[in-house]
Amino acid sequence: MRQRFGLSRVVKLASNENPLGPSTLAIEAAQRALPGMGRYPDGGLALRRRLAERFHLKVENVIAGAGSEGIMANVVRTFLCDDDEVLTTDAAFSGFQVLAQGRGVTYRTVPYREWRYDLPALAEAANERTKLIYLANPNNPTGTFFTRETFEEFHARVPERVLIILDEAYFEFAAGEPSYPDSMKYRFDNVITLRTFSKAYGLASARVGYGFAHENLISMLLKVKLPFEPSGVSSAAALAALDDREFLHKTLENNTRGLAYLNQEFRELGLAALPSAANFITLVFEAEEEARQVFEKLLRRGVIVRPLKATGLPNCLRISVGTQDENELCVEALKSVRAELEMAGLERDSYATTH
Numbered sequence: 001m002r003q004r005f006g007l008s009r010v011v012k013l014a015s016n017e018n019p020l021g022p023s024t025l026a027i028e029a030a031q032r033a034l035p036g037m038g039r040y041p042d043g044g045l046a047l048r049r050r051l052a053e054r055f056h057l058k059v060e061n062v063i064a065g066a067g068s069e070g071i072m073a074n075v076v077r078t079f080l081c082d083d084d085e086v087l088t089t090d091a092a093f094s095g096f097q098v099l100a101q102g103r104g105v106t107y108r109t110v111p112y113r114e115w116r117y118d119l120p121a122l123a124e125a126a127n128e129r130t131k132l133i134y135l136a137n138p139n140n141p142t143g144t145f146f147t148r149e150t151f152e153e154f155h156a157r158v159p160e161r162v163l164i165i166l167d168e169a170y171f172e173f174a175a176g177e178p179s180y181p182d183s184m185k186y187r188f189d190n191v192i193t194l195r196t197f198s199k200a201y202g203l204a205s206a207r208v209g210y211g212f213a214h215e216n217l218i219s220m221l222l223k224v225k226l227p228f229e230p231s232g233v234s235s236a237a238a239l240a241a242l243d244d245r246e247f248l249h250k251t252l253e254n255n256t257r258g259l260a261y262l263n264q265e266f267r268e269l270g271l272a273a274l275p276s277a278a279n280f281i282t283l284v285f286e287a288e289e290e291a292r293q294v295f296e297k298l299l300r301r302g303v304i305v306r307p308l309k310a311t312g313l314p315n316c317l318r319i320s321v322g323t324q325d326e327n328e329l330c331v332e333a334l335k336s337v338r339a340e341l342e343m344a345g346l347e348r349d350s351y352a353t354t355h
């Protein structure tokens, strides 16, 4: 891209990664684990033990896998039969859409309500064929979240035999919000919570995620899961990342500052931004064509953001929070794109009045 557009710098704000990279402790631990690569790893057992300790659970309640998406894939493989139905929101996290739709079962959705999961409508939509309901809290791609009260009302209305995935990939970013619920504090037997080392812990490429659920559920997943994921090097990095509280603190500080800065700049630019509790902000444009043009013109300026057409929101773009420097570059590029689009609009108008 650098060559194609003659750019000196390119910033990627498209995949909600940690702009600070991994913690130094995680890198060092991965390096220390490298000589052990000749042996098969422990299937995540040491990591499961540590997570169980950290969250005051039994190891039987914890699973670790190749990213939270890897665990999601196992849930889909373990529990869905051909006649089952999956239920979620419109424009759900694209990774889940691909997994569930790829399984070939009926995939049903209900619309957002004010850019949030409409939990009462989802409870209403559950029927005798519904096997799995997928919820992300906070949600990707909107960044919005639901409260414990809303979830508990929903849960009470959904039959116990329905498995609920509660995807908390952005948990650490949202944990500071007073009304954001930590699902570790409201456990139900038919809920599996999924979390990841890919976001706040900066280990997206290591592919490590984890889940908490009833031991029967975890034991079924362990039977289906590939025995040697996550890899030994990745597990070592994740274990060290868990201990690096200073890095996590820096990450969250950078994110809070970045969200505040971007929100203010977007407001001043007159852009409609959804309120986010995660590490990204989604912009809503009036039309798909405007979103497409902004995306392409940002690209030409070296700023890669995420178009959400494939996810189901064609008039939206999602922008990950970067370092302050990257955020400023993004805002400058947006201002310049704005000016170019306004100029093109003026020229079009004047052409229309003179011809």
Ligand SMILES: Cc1ncc(COP(=O)(O)O)c(C=O)c1O
Pocket: 015, 016, 066, 067, 068, 069, 070, 093, 095, 136, 139, 140, 167, 169, 170, 195, 196, 197, 198, 204, 207, 208, 209
């Ligand atoms: C809501 C949500 N869940 C899961 C994932 C995947 O995370 P992992 O890298 O752990 O597979 C993402 C990544 O963007 C996400 O946004």
